[in-house]
Amino acid sequence: xxxxALTPERILEATEDVLRRYGPAKATVVDVARALGVSHGSVxxxxxxxxxLREAVTSRWLERSVVELAKIxxxxxxxxPVKLRSWLTTLFEAKRHKAGDDPELFATYGVLIEENSGVVxxxxxxxVEQVRxxxxxxxxxxxxxxxxxxxxxxxxxxxxxxxxxxxxxxQWQKPSIDDEFAAVLDLLLRGLSA
Amino acid sequence: xxxxALTPERILEATEDVLRRYGPAKATVVDVARALGVSHGSVxxxxxxxxxLREAVTSRWLERSVVELAKIxxxxxxxxPVKLRSWLTTLFEAKRHKAGDDPELFATYGVLIEENSGVVxxxxxxxVEQVRxxxxxxxxxxxxxxxxxxxxxxxxxxxxxxxxxxxxxxQWQKPSIDDEFAAVLDLLLRGLSA
Numbered sequence: 001x002x003x004x005a006l007t008p009e010r011i012l013e014a015t016e017d018v019l020r021r022y023g024p025a026k027a028t029v030v031d032v033a034r035a036l037g038v039s040h041g042s043v044x045x046x047x048x049x050x051x052x053l054r055e056a057v058t059s060r061w062l063e064r065s066v067v068e069l070a071k072i073x074x075x076x077x078x079x080x081p082v083k084l085r086s087w088l089t090t091l092f093e094a095k096r097h098k099a100g101d102d103p104e105l106f107a108t109y110g111v112l113i114e115e116n117s118g119v120v121x122x123x124x125x126x127x128v129e130q131v132r133x134x135x136x137x138x139x140x141x142x143x144x145x146x147x148x149x150x151x152x153x154x155x156x157x158x159x160x161x162x163x164x165x166x167x168x169x170x171q172w173q174k175p176s177i178d179d180e181f182a183a184v185l186d187l188l189l190r191g192l193s194a
Numbered sequence: 195x196x197x198x199a200l201t202p203e204r205i206l207e208a209t210e211d212v213l214r215r216y217g218p219a220k221a222t223v224v225d226v227a228r229a230l231g232v233s234h235g236s237v238x239x240x241x242x243x244x245x246x247l248r249e250a251v252t253s254r255w256l257e258r259s260v261v262e263l264a265k266i267x268x269x270x271x272x273x274x275p276v277k278l279r280s281w282l283t284t285l286f287e288a289k290r291h292k293a294g295d296d297p298e299l300f301a302t303y304g305v306l307i308e309e310n311s312g313v314v315x316x317x318x319x320x321x322v323e324q325v326r327x328x329x330x331x332x333x334x335x336x337x338x339x340x341x342x343x344x345x346x347x348x349x350x351x352x353x354x355x356x357x358x359x360x361x362x363x364x365q366w367q368k369p370s371i372d373d374e375f376a377a378v379l380d381l382l383l384r385g386l387s388a
Contacts, residue, residue, distance in 0.1 A: 155380070158374055162353075180348060183341075183345040184349045186341060188385060
């Protein structure tokens, strides 16, 4: 690859491949450069340190679900209660797929997430902010009546941890999980309703 | 100690001390017998295997909080919504104290809990059953109106995982946790209310 063709996105794609192949403990910037057919100096021109590269690839992974969720948050087809239910279901499905379809990559990102707790906190802030927007929309439409939309949004996110926190991934394949998720959703939507 | 004075409870107390001192990887039945001044045969007369002893000590540890909670469940002083709030707050406080006051013992039981998942499942069933009793009491008094008390009880327990699941223990000391817990409680109680 010529240095001109080398974009941050290409580097991040290659980094994910390298992480998948060698695992987070062994993967190096030299491996990433080799996979791209460039010098490691070319990689460092885009990401100044190995830590910066690992942080960027973690952030990219987390952001993938945010984009999908933002479409629901910004949609105009459904009332807020339907949107919130769909948003939480989509979040759970996205996490469950990530964990189930490619468990090795999921475990790899589990390690990276431990290293980059600031990135994770920012990611969670963005998600809670989307929930707050949906709740405020519901308040305007007199469908929701929480004490305070911001803390209600945090509460909805916290109360559904079992269905999006990677610590619970081993439970996401058990047969009763969908009923349990539906019961929590019903209770929360009832708790928000006007 | 004479064999006559050797009760299961004395053995379990000594086992907890030994686990605390040597850690779960190194503690043996011989250590427990030595701490009690009896032969290991005397210990095996009460607990037939090392695994049975470890299971019993785990169960005893988990049961300690159940007794306190059962007092709330069976009390007659307060209406169901007050009871449920008090029950969940007591559970959170009990877990937070166990984690904060004696972190080594908490970590030790974390290992034992992994080994004895059947005991933990039974413990959780007992707790959810208590929540169901409180909810049914509230339904009779027309304070609560869930779709179905059993699945609502499970949902309340699941939705408060962040405040009783040991996986979240590192977060229980952060300053915002009490407000977050209060916001989840408010939402759930509103969701249950008639």
